[in-house]
Amino acid sequence: MVAKPHGGRLVRRLAGKRERDRLLEEAGEMEKLDLPLYLATDVENIAYGLFSPLEGFLNSEDYNYVLHEMRLSDDTPWTIPIVLDVDEEEASRFSPGDTVVLAHRGQPFAVLDVEEIYSWDKKVHAQLVYKTTDPAHPGVAKTFSAKPLLVGGKILLLRDLENPYSKLTLRPAETRVLFREKGWKTIAGFQTRNVPHLGHEYVQKSALTFMDGLFINPLVGWKKRGDYRDEVIVAAYRALLDHYYPRGSVVFSVTRTPMRYAGPREAVHHAIMRKNYGCTHFIVGRDHAGVGNYYGPYEAQEIFSLFPDLGIQPLFVKEFFYCKKCGGVVNEKICPHPEEYRVRISGTKIRAMIREGKMPPPEMMRPEVAEAVLSFGDPFVE
Amino acid sequence: MASEKGYTTVSIPVTLHRRIRKIIEGTGFTSVSSFVTYVLREVVAAYEEEKAKEPFTEEEKKAIIEKLKSLGYL
Numbered sequence A: 001m002v003a004k005p006h007g008g009r010l011v012r013r014l015a016g017k018r019e020r021d022r023l024l025e026e027a028g029e030m031e032k033l034d035l036p037l038y039l040a041t042d043v044e045n046i047a048y049g050l051f052s053p054l055e056g057f058l059n060s061e062d063y064n065y066v067l068h069e070m071r072l073s074d075d076t077p078w079t080i081p082i083v084l085d086v087d088e089e090e091a092s093r094f095s096p097g098d099t100v101v102l103a104h105r106g107q108p109f110a111v112l113d114v115e116e117i118y119s120w121d122k123k124v125h126a127q128l129v130y131k132t133t134d135p136a137h138p139g140v141a142k143t144f145s146a147k148p149l150l151v152g153g154k155i156l157l158l159r160d161l162e163n164p165y166s167k168l169t170l171r172p173a174e175t176r177v178l179f180r181e182k183g184w185k186t187i188a189g190f191q192t193r194n195v196p197h198l199g200h201e202y203v204q205k206s207a208l209t210f211m212d213g214l215f216i217n218p219l220v221g222w223k224k225r226g227d228y229r230d231e232v233i234v235a236a237y238r239a240l241l242d243h244y245y246p247r248g249s250v251v252f253s254v255t256r257t258p259m260r261y262a263g264p265r266e267a268v269h270h271a272i273m274r275k276n277y278g279c280t281h282f283i284v285g286r287d288h289a290g291v292g293n294y295y296g297p298y299e300a301q302e303i304f305s306l307f308p309d310l311g312i313q314p315l316f317v318k319e320f321f322y323c324k325k326c327g328g329v330v331n332e333k334i335c336p337h338p339e340e341y342r343v344r345i346s347g348t349k350i351r352a353m354i355r356e357g358k359m360p361p362p363e364m365m366r367p368e369v370a371e372a373v374l375s376f377g378d379p380f381v382e
Numbered sequence B: 001m002a003s004e005k006g007y008t009t010v011s012i013p014v015t016l017h018r019r020i021r022k023i024i025e026g027t028g029f030t031s032v033s034s035f036v037t038y039v040l041r042e043v044v045a046a047y048e049e050e051k052a053k054e055p056f057t058e059e060e061k062k063a064i065i066e067k068l069k070s071l072g073y074l
Helices: A017-029 A037-047 A060-069 A122-130 A138-144 A172-181 A198-210 A230-244 A263-277 A299-306 A347-355 A367-374 B014-023 B032-051 B058-070
Strands: A032-034 A084-086 A099-104 A107-119 A149-157 A187-192 A213-220 A250-252 A281-284 A313-316 A320-323 A328-331 A342-344
Touching (some): A037 A107, A060 A107, A122 A138, A172 A250, A187 A198, A187 A263, A198 A213, A230 A250, A230 A367, A263 A281, B014 B032
Parallel strands (some): A213 A250
Antiparallel strands (some): A320 A328, A320 A342
């Protein structure tokens, strides 16, 4: 059975036609906040229920619970604070009880009912969410450069943002119907921000062996320098799916949301999003959502023991590698051979080869995938 | 409020407390309270899950199916 929405109810904060027309007409007279894309997509994701049970940006009570307890104030597991930062000048233009227009690149697309404006301690935030205050961590850097105040309140989406991946974007209500129509009862969600190498493929196929369906769901949106660009990830997956996956048992769709690089906390957040899509299981590999050496290799798996009530089953997988003696891609659980036979499928090594315009070897990456990646002049985020 | 931990007291029979104390020995649970919290969260989540409902009507479902067909997902 498709997983129940997180918190028991799939949130929908979408304005009906009349309400939308009225609010868009009144928008010119309301205070406006222009949001960068990563915040605008948070609004859209709240509206379509991807962040259920959130109906808006966190108020201070929920924010503090999320920060310190990794739960909302009603005890629902929630690990990543979804917050809207503003500066003093912006905050001086509205008060709790006001409705503010949310725009992106000048275009109104949502409204926010302001419930509360509050301050936050960025250092405490960084330490608790990212487990470090090192400004070299991309999530910490983003936190430190954020504005000094937070605004809590419910949002209402008036219209969708422009989306270059609209045909590849499925909303939670749509995936839930899709999985049901396909007759899937068990669905493994796979999160990625990378182009697929053989290790990823075997992780996915190991899960699919025991599941009715696989939901491959790359994140597109803000990423750190050196990560693969969104269009490269999409092209690489298309190549892999076309050549190596059974059509009927895989759904490929992207989610527009920023990577936060929060390691263990983000792994839980990723699981919650996939639960809202309807996944019953979620694949958690080595160093999930990690960056640098800030988190232990399997810390993102260990954190799940704190959430018996998460409502989605994590599937913990070990690192896959190519074993010359086994003659295939295996992991340490099933391969008895020593290190000398093992070819580690390292994303860092693959990136270095791609940078030099070289094809990674077939025991690391499918040639069709490598060709798709290399077809881009510069496949990495600048 | 920020660093405050919100806890309250619930009574359980002393005999049950003893039983739990025994079974958590050598496990990751550091106290009877942490074990009880863990088990209760599991039970409460299962109870709540039974009541959860999908938000869309039959008509909306039909529209979604048409969209999924047009996108090639069905």
